[in-house]
Amino acid sequence: MGTIGIVIAIALIVILAMKGYSIVFIAPVAAIVVIVTNGMDFFPSLIGTETSFMTGLSGFLISFFAVFLLGAILAQYIEKSGAAQSIAQKVLSITGTQKPFSVLVAILVISAILTFGGISLFVVLFVIIPLAKPLFKELNIAWNLVVIPIFIGIGTFTMTMMPGTPSIQNVVPMKYLGTTLMAAPLMGFVASLVAIIVGIVYMRYAMKKSIAAGDTFAPYEDAKEDSLALKEKTPSFFISILPILVLIIIIFAGSAMKVDNIVLIGLAAGIIVAAILFHPFIPSHKTALSLGANGSITPIFFTAATVAFGVVITMAPGFKLISDFILGIPGNPLISLTIASASLGAMTGSSSGGLGIAMEAFAQTYLDMGVNPDAMHRISAIASSVLTGLPHAGAILSLFALAGLNHKNSFKYAFIAMTVPIFFALIVALIMGILFY
Structure with a gap:
């Protein structure tokens, strides 16, 4: 009965998430189902001060609140100053805007640069949509293709594979395994290369198939218009990219020297550099700091509730x-470990949430078995995201809402763009882990 109760609780999470309920509400409800069906002490298991739903929630908040807070503040500086727009326009000027495939590649590169720089995927979406839409319209590209480069850029190699990425999926295993953001660097770089190649091959295939089928921008003319106007005055590309470079350099150097809390140091340094360099372009530092602080609350509670x-x-x-x-x-x-991480990521619709559960449940057991912690870090992170491109995933729902798309006309692109590159990268990483670690 207890095992059945767990299965029912997980199914409840999937169903309610797909219906649009917040995970902050769903998680405690599902926890209650587990507690009742397993005959556990109700209040001690739910709100007890030792091991309970609430201690799991508060423990995650204590461990990762600073990462979410600083990351959200840096994202606000890069968005509000127009730095993200400046970076995007520079990339477009290099790739060109005359050929459809060049535009798709540019969107992928922009997405990857911003997310690898610690920028929230939601900020990335707000930057890219207003830049991409007029280009798609001008070149008469079917608008639903935009989800492919965006999701390859934000949801594959920069999320779980690239060593040094400050994504939460790369941060979570550190708490349980004692690793760094640079865990298994060779495995991470090779997996990233595989994901990029597979993603680009699929992107070209999908574009050619769309054009051959006669798909155009016309059916999407009435798609939701983005409410964000492009800024007229933005910092130069070099100034715009500098805080991100500072963040990356500090993370790489600090990880190599095994400096504790290097991601916090890197994010804080990035914020200081951004505040100084972007001062002429920021209407209000108070607004950037406040919006960043407030914007960190929802995502961390979403993940913490799943971990709890x-x-x-x-x-x-x-x-x-x-x-x-x-x-x-x-x-x-x-x-x-791969199967456990992938399954939990799929069930929760959240790679970070699924990874948190997997680490909580299995990390110490595998460490006691003598499994290499660096290999565990990289493989579990990649595996947690391989099946998160499902209909109830928050990133998919957010992009569709912002771009005026829906599951019927765009979900297949979103699912394949994330799942296929990650799957091949995971297989390669797993083979490397077994052979070399």
Whole structure:
């Protein structure tokens, strides 16, 4: 009955998330289902001060609030100053805007640069949509193709693979494994290269197929217009990219020297540089700081609520059957860890949430088995995202709402653009992990 209760709770999360309910509401409801069906002590398991839903929630907030806060503030500076727009326009000037494929490549590159610089994917979407739409219209490209380069840029190699990326998916395993953002660098670089190649091949294939089918921009003429106007005065490209470069250099150097909390140091330095350089372009520092601080609350609570649900699952007697099944998968332990991370990411519709649950449930067990922590870090991060391109995923819902698209005309592109490159990259990373780690 306990195991069935866990399955019911996970199904509840998927169904309610697809119906638009917030995970902050869904997670405690699902936790209650697990607690009741497993015969656990109700209040101690839900709001107890030792191991409970609330301690899982608060523990995640304590560990990662500073990362979310500083990342959101830096994102606000880069958005409000027009720096993101300046970077995007520079990339477009290099790739050109006369050929459809060049425009798609430019959007991919812009998305990747901004997310690797620690910028929230939501900020990236707000920057790219108003830049891309007139180009798609001018070249008469079907607007739904825009989801391919965006999701390859924000949802594949810069999210989980590239060593040094300050994404939350790359930060979470550090708490459980004692690793750094640069964990398994060779594996990460090779996986990134595979994801990029596969993604670009698919992007070209989808574009050619769309053009051959006679698809044009016309059906999307009435698509939702973006409310953000492009800024007239923006910092130069060099000034715009400098805070991101500072962040990346500090993370790479600090990780190599094993400096504690290097992601916080890098983000803080990036903010200071941005505040100084972007001063002439920022209407109000108070606004940037306040919006960044407020904007960090929702995403961290979304992820923390999912992790807290995972804590309840790991406490439940019924979880032992699931745990024994995963740990009993034959072959190298990295294979079973891959399956666990991928499954939990798919169930929650969140790679960071699924990864948090996987680490909470299995990290110490695998470490005790002698599995290399760097390999665990990189492979579990990649695996957590391989099946998150599902209909209830927050990134997909956000992009569709902002771009005026829907599941019927665009979901297949979103799903394939994320799933296929990550899948091939994961296979390569897993082979490297088994052979070399």
